[in-house]
Amino acid sequence: MNTKIIREKISQLTDETSGKTLHTEGAIRHIGIDAEKNLVILIIAINKTGGEAEKKLRREIAQIIKLDLGFNGVKIQFEEKRKIDSITNRKVRFIIISSGKGGVGKSTIAVNLAYALTKLNQKTAIIDADIYGSSVPRIMEMKPEYPKATSNKKIIPLNQYGIEIISTEFFTEPGKPVVWRGPMLHQMLESFFYQVEWNQNLDFMIIDAPPGTGDVTLDLRNIVPTAETMIVTTPHLAASHVAIKAGIAARQLKQKVIGVIENMSYFLNPVNGEKEYLFGQGGGEVVAAQLDCELLAQIPLQQPKKHLSLYEPEEENGQKFLELATYIMLYQN
Numbered sequence: 001m002n003t004k005i006i007r008e009k010i011s012q013l014t015d016e017t018s019g020k021t022l023h024t025e026g027a028i029r030h031i032g033i034d035a036e037k038n039l040v041i042l043i044i045a046i047n048k049t050g051g052e053a054e055k056k057l058r059r060e061i062a063q064i065i066k067l068d069l070g071f072n073g074v075k076i077q078f079e080e081k082r083k084i085d086s087i088t089n090r091k092v093r094f095i096i097i098s099s100g101k102g103g104v105g106k107s108t109i110a111v112n113l114a115y116a117l118t119k120l121n122q123k124t125a126i127i128d129a130d131i132y133g134s135s136v137p138r139i140m141e142m143k144p145e146y147p148k149a150t151s152n153k154k155i156i157p158l159n160q161y162g163i164e165i166i167s168t169e170f171f172t173e174p175g176k177p178v179v180w181r182g183p184m185l186h187q188m189l190e191s192f193f194y195q196v197e198w199n200q201n202l203d204f205m206i207i208d209a210p211p212g213t214g215d216v217t218l219d220l221r222n223i224v225p226t227a228e229t230m231i232v233t234t235p236h237l238a239a240s241h242v243a244i245k246a247g248i249a250a251r252q253l254k255q256k257v258i259g260v261i262e263n264m265s266y267f268l269n270p271v272n273g274e275k276e277y278l279f280g281q282g283g284g285e286v287v288a289a290q291l292d293c294e295l296l297a298q299i300p301l302q303q304p305k306k307h308l309s310l311y312e313p314e315e316e317n318g319q320k321f322l323e324l325a326t327y328i329m330l331y332q333n
């Protein structure tokens with residue numbers, strides 16, 4: 001008995017969550033035969049796992065395999081189609097920008113890093129996962145608008161300066177705060193990964209995470225276990241103390257910590273050319289030492305010349321972000 005007959009027999013069954021046959025859905029992902037035990041092993045991708053449709057298919061398949069084809073049994077692994085085909089299964093590097101405290105410049109760094117990677121010809125996208133405090137559209141100087149959908153109902157991300165972006169702000173009324181509870185938050189975050197038609201050739205996905213170590217951090221861990229984390233702190237020891245917690249949380253979740261970025265490190269006094277340490281010194285070093293990773297950059301306070309929050313390569317901070325982007329491109333997991 002070969003797998004072709006098995007495929008022919010089961011491919012006419014219907015996945016009731018989509019109303020289509022397994023054949024038209026391309027749902028049969030693997031067929032194996034354990035000759036010794038006379039068993040069939042299947043991996044089937046359906047629209048929604050865990051429900052009645054799955055149970056029904058399981059019964060129907062077992063009947064075909066055992067009664068019609070005479071095998072001793074069948075092992076079926078059902079997987080969710082949207083998850084299999086999602087960006088999380090592609091060769092993309094996911095980089096979570098994380099911090100303990102709010103207001104340390106996480107979003108500014110996420111966006112400028114994406115901008116610098118794009119300047120280095122890397123196809124880059126941003127997920128604004130700071131669902132309550134979404135600020136990526138503003139930093140990117142975008143007019144939030146409702147994204148369009150593809151014919152198969154996937155969301156088309158907005159594009160600014162060659163960077164694909166998805167943010168909660170595109171789906172909410174302007175100026176109105178998001179007041180969702182946990183499950184809705186979770187669904188929104190999942191849809192950013194599974195329901196968006198991201199560019200097929202993305203190199204990097206930068207994720208602006210909310211401050212702290214709450215639900216979203218855990219959800220991200222489940223959705224993209226391969227994500228790497230960068231920790232942002234300011235030089236102030238109060239900020240670094242909390243940043244360490246974010247780093248430890250990432251470690252506990254078995255996420256790779258690439259390194260630490262110290263933001264607002266100093267202000268370069270234009271009159272005498274001296275560095276003024278407005279928020280103290282040493283925070284970045286303390287965090288890097290505690291987490292046993294590198295302090296990747298110290299970014300000074302600087303008002304961007306051309307944009308609201310984006311730095312161009314010819315600006316000092318723009319240079320810093322290009323260096324950081326280069327480091328990340330070369331960084332080996």
Ligand SMILES: Nc1ncnc2c1ncn2[C@@H]1O[C@H](COP(=O)(O)OP(=O)(O)OP(=O)(O)O)[C@@H](O)[C@H]1O
Binds near residue numbers: 101103130133302309
């Ligand atoms: N290096 C810098 N030089 C000057 N201003 C900066 C710098 N980094 C951040 N800022 C400014 O500091 C403010 C806070 O930055 P940002 O919104 O990026 O922080 P955040 O950590 O994402 O905050 P939140 O916790 O609210 O999401 C913004 O107004 C931003 O423009």
Ligand SMILES: [Mg+2]
Binds near residue numbers: 106208
């Ligand atoms: Mg932010």
